Amino acid sequence: MDFTTTDEQRALADATRGVLSRHGSPAAESGSSAQPPAHDTALWQALVELGIPAMPWSEEDGGVGAGITDLAAAATELGRGRIQAPLAETVLAGTLVARLAPAELRQQVLGAVSEGEALLVPALDEPMRTFDPTPHDVRAEEGADGWQVTGVKAPVRYAPAATHVVLTARTASGTGVFLLTDPGATAERLDLDGASVTLLAEGEAAEEALRDALAVAGALLCAEALGAMEEALRMTTDYLRTRKQFGVPLAAFQALTHRAADMYAQLELARSATLFAAMSAEESPVDVDAVLRARVVVDKAARLIGQEAIQLHGGIGVTAEYPVGHLSARLTMISRTWGSTRSHLATLGSRVAEHRSVDVLG
Amino acid sequence: MDFTTTDEQRALADATRGVLSRHGSPAAESGSSAQPPAHDTALWQALVELGIPAMPWSEEDGGVGAGITDLAAAATELGRGRIQAPLAETVLAGTLVARLAPAELRQQVLGAVSEGEALLVPALDEPMRTFDPTPHDVRAEEGADGWQVTGVKAPVRYAPAATHVVLTARTASGTGVFLLTDPGATAERLDLDGASVTLLAEGEAAEEALRDALAVAGALLCAEALGAMEEALRMTTDYLRTRKQFGVPLAAFQALTHRAADMYAQLELARSATLFAAMSAEESPVDVDAVLRARVVVDKAARLIGQEAIQLHGGIGVTAEYPVGHLSARLTMISRTWGSTRSHLATLGSRVAEHRSVDVLG
Amino acid sequence: MHRRLSPEDAAHQQRMREYFTTEFPQELRGLLARSDDFDPADLRRSQAALADAGLAAPGWPSEWGGQDWTSLQKFIWDSELQRASVAPPLAFNTSMVGPVIATFGSQEQKERFLPKTASCEIWWCQGFSEPDAGSDLASLRTTAAREGDEYVVNGQKIWTTLGQHADWIFALVRTDPTAKKQQGISFLLIDMQTPGITVRPIRLLDGGVEVNEVFFEDVRVPADQLVGEENKGWDYAKFLLGNERVGVANVGLIKRWLSEVKEHAAQVREGEGSLLDDPAIAARFAELEAELMALELTVVRVSGGSKDGRPDPASSILKLRGSELQQEVLELAIDVAGPMAHVWDDDELPDWATGSVPEYLNFRKATIYGGSSEVQRGIIAATILKLKG
């Protein structure tokens, strides 16, 4: 077991940071709200040039064949830089394609994703429903002309920019995973009325693939959160050192510095869990529960750090003009993407009787 | 709605405090452990002389006919004085007798309880089981010679001193509530092997009576906790003001004083909930959910105050020679008597869809 | 000690409920308190209607439109108002500047300002905080130099809530620059139309504008707009901040929010049932309802409990715990919205769901403004628990 960052990972992080600093962070700089942004083509193109969306796919499929630990290093920089891009989305949907699609389709789609010609996102959620990998209200049927799907998927982040969507729909045998091309969405939703789709998998194969892909994407979400938490703590401690009240720096108030210490403790635990999640996502089979545990740890840290970063800043923390609240906003959403602490704990809880203890050394 | 303490309540509290201060607090003074004590006959007799065990019963039954709000004032002083006595136990079992027993039996038992001649306690728990008002492994059957009960009730606090026990046992129609006289227990358990008992109620009547009696006793537990929390906070703030470290009083450390402020906030919320629980226990029918809500609030406060009182004291807080840890120990147990935060929330949660909001003004 | 309302209080409750749900202009019910997402003209109309009914400022002296109510009756008024989704009167008017003018103002000031303050014909904003004097108000630097029968005001205020809609501002200004800290501060009423005032809106995380910076450059203010005595402003500010402490728990508002979130949870589907069928979620609602009950009871207890007129010391926890509970409810609202919380606007998803995150982010302010949680803990530690280093 080794947590040491490789030179390649450091170089990738540096390169990503470089791209992001040139690109800037539109929201905070312009004082816009913390609303999740639409797809930014120029930014994505810059990430494509770094080879990031190509990293997880095999060379045969047009990718780079790098690991999730490498990609995680890039995701952490996105988080630090307050940049939102469909990276975890691409990886989630792409992992399903890589695992389930026949070779030709796989190479075509993942090749285009790697080149930046295609934008591939997942569509799992249905309106007025909690997150569930099992589809409920969207249904697919096989007819003479192949599979057709009907129902509403929403919200579907980045849908208007997407060229390809991997979606779930209910079939006679339960869960089905499908590929939809050219969705032509104008909002972050898919209103499907008999749209033609390509079946990737059904039943247990679909469920297993979804579980693994969600774990891989979950590891990247943890990595993004790690960057955002680091930056939020950095800004907060800077603020405590420099901002004066009652004639002394805020750092003179022990009630504040002890809370910063707790933020730090949570950050470091989350860092360990995040790195381990990325390594676990590289295992074959993916160690799904290790990632879920990491998500629980990261969620908890993200909540504390996101909330305390604003609170310790005071009024400026809730303004759109100052970056720290944007970090908190993103942390709030990361811990509620593709599940929640509650759902992760329910899943882990259902399996808790199956092992004596959680052993990480082996 | 009025939270004002009456003169009678103040007088009763003063008298109780007087008895307790004469009696002293054996555990802390002698440096014994925080183990829950056995029944203290002398102490109980002093409480009998104050009329406390007679308070909740009607004059017809040999009691005083006072309300739970009055009794709560006495319970708070028990808590403050670190005195454990079977007050909530007597009230729980006695409320069942008062409600379910025929007049003659009622007058006989409650009269003897009021006079201090009888000690009446409940036996609800069964070994290796979570708390449940529904009996499982102890069974009762009606034969030619009346009802007989078999199985183990444990733990049964104060059993060796008890002259009468109200116990639950499973019958053909579900839950049965029974009166057992002269249990002759030598430990805090009842090993029953066909013991003759008197049926008080079966089925829904038994369940409803149990629910109400648990609420009444729960209100008294809240009141006892209130006294213990007040005292724990008082000792803690005294300690912070007087104890010096690094050349200054601990009260100079803002990280500590802010935590004391949070303890105070929890205490005051718990005080409101406790007084309301006592008033709700006087309603007819008893407002069971109001008491459960109070118990949740008090549990949470008891946990914070009990833990922080020790922590802010440092090493001396875990010694048997110093009183604050004894308060924490009792608070730990009060919040786990006849249910837990988890069970209260599960019960309340099962009814949460039935009302729009909780309205206390009416 | 008794649980039920007295017959008088029950009748009062009935009267209030009836007024708000039948007599009050029904089209004005449901104005959102949130962010800048309401029409200020509606808010003025709403408050004018309350003032007409004598219900805009029940805490004021009766000669200026107040009601001779007990604290409990005032609390019942607020509860029923919130329950009916009626917008509460602007706190800057009725809880802040109004009582200061009524207590310390001249007769001429009372006549000039109080009626219009009650009816919101004058919309007030507060000019206390400055860029380098947030929680530390005594460090403020905006000056007011006396020139003849005018003050000339220079400086900058910040966090001026709803200043963009305001007609007047009540401001703390330094009239004696040589005096230290709390001394040398005065309480001045200033027409926002006076030349030299610039308002710069500050956008918040949710995208809305509700706070502003207000700049004063040689703003000439008639000296008869000074409240009370020159250099005594700190006393009036303390009076203002301590006044109506009870209202800050926001119980009525939190209760309405919590019941709405619960209603939404019953609509969201999880598996074959609703989210509210999930025991973990149901338990969370039960927990928040229990805590809110304790908070509400505490408001009633500490406002009604003392007959000698001094606020119960426990009232200082109301802001502390009320703001936390408000935030906890809004956090639960995000969890109820689930995946829908990921988009902030969508024509077909419900507003409560797509608005849950901006609302949550916006109300992180609740533990910061009006005396931050840290300030409240400091007050409790020092004044109630007597913990001093």
Add this chain to the structure above:
Amino acid sequence: MHRRLSPEDAAHQQRMREYFTTEFPQELRGLLARSDDFDPADLRRSQAALADAGLAAPGWPSEWGGQDWTSLQKFIWDSELQRASVAPPLAFNTSMVGPVIATFGSQEQKERFLPKTASCEIWWCQGFSEPDAGSDLASLRTTAAREGDEYVVNGQKIWTTLGQHADWIFALVRTDPTAKKQQGISFLLIDMQTPGITVRPIRLLDGGVEVNEVFFEDVRVPADQLVGEENKGWDYAKFLLGNERVGVANVGLIKRWLSEVKEHAAQVREGEGSLLDDPAIAARFAELEAELMALELTVVRVSGGSKDGRPDPASSILKLRGSELQQEVLELAIDVAGPMAHVWDDDELPDWATGSVPEYLNFRKATIYGGSSEVQRGIIAATILKLKG
């Protein structure tokens, strides 16, 4: 970055597992770490067996019985030891005084003390805290006056863990009463049999005795029992306190406890099923397992991560979070015991249930001793986050 153990580390893990579960005297497995509820002779036998196998003090220099292991290998040793319920070597011996003697002691001291320290032939206790110097060690007042080739020690120590079993005490004493605070302190080794030493046990809430007061009245200590230089004791104490910081997370112990509590939850009945079938309880176990995983990974990361020998700054969180997690597990244990927690002794209820409350109360000490949580937060704030007033 890779998840699996290297072949060497996996072989090491296998070797340790085999030793502890087959070669180590099996009758000594399962000694309770709790309170005073063990036979000290057993503990000595257990540690002697470890020392025989070269496994009592792997962190020491190899010439004194240490192993030339990586941090990860030491962690694996500790994990396997805990997993097999083998009592860990006495920390006062192997983690505290041993490394100090090995680093700063004379050759004669090393030869005299180290072998017996490793094997627990000498049982050490620590004499640092004093009644008025708990977290504030630099205020200590116990004096040691040099008289010829002896020191005469007077004063009082407190919180001396297991002092009632100890043969020797290592104590901080003030050798220069004129020097301020940290200066003028020396590190002295004292035979507990020396005349003038009195040990007064302090009973804890659980009824057990594990800490003591130790009184020194004209205790004459040979000067060759001074470690290193006179008046440099503060440096050695800092070395001691910073040493083996990684061990303080207690991951192996917490993991064993948590798995035991889970096993008990599966035995307790709730309704028709077991308590572990309750989703709320199962989720709580899942949460603690997740947090313990993060703590364990952090131990591995910060001990193994830096190749330059300096401890990773993050190691200061291990004590902070480890002690909290330990307490959370013990709190859950009470909840699992349910009603059975209400009695502390009962012949027929399981010990784990009737012992849950005393155990919980006893381990409130975990966040107090060995540098309280407040001290840890202060260290993090000042040295890592550079927050200074």
